[in-house]
Amino acid sequence: MSPAPGRDADEPDPTTRSPYSVHGTPAPLAAAAGLTFVQALLVILFGVAELVSVDRERLVLGITTTLFFILFGGTLALCAWGLNAIRPWARGPVLLAQLVWIGLAWSFRGFWPVALLLVVSAAVVLAGLLHPRSIDALESARGD
Secondary structure, X not given: OOOOOOOOOOOOOOOOOOOOOOOOOOHHHHHHHHHHHHHHHHHHHHHHHHHHOOOHHHHHXXXXXXXXXXXXXXXXXXXXXXXHOOOHHHHHHHHHHHHHXXXXXXXXXXXXXXXXXXXXXXXXXXXHHHOHHHHHHHHHHHHO
């Protein structure tokens, strides 16, 4: 790839990788990965809270709900690691999860602080994932 006009060939391209990250993750992608990890922890905590509240009357429902949330949170955590390590496979599941967060926010529209928190966190992650530097980093990692 040829350097941008007015730049030396030895100078790194700032649109792809950051020298401040172990993996060279651009800041927008690192922010998206970090917030995705926080979302994953919250989902796992919700699963644990569901497990604690299981009673005999709804044992099967409680256990399956707990497993769902713990697996969903674990998958989000794995994808957050993947984004931070610039793994292109992690982008799709995280994008889908953010659409789930936005839909969940709609269901909390009567309790606006929670709805606002869900929408803002999803918007920040989406902005980080769809930032040109993030897209460039993930696409160049795909070619490696």
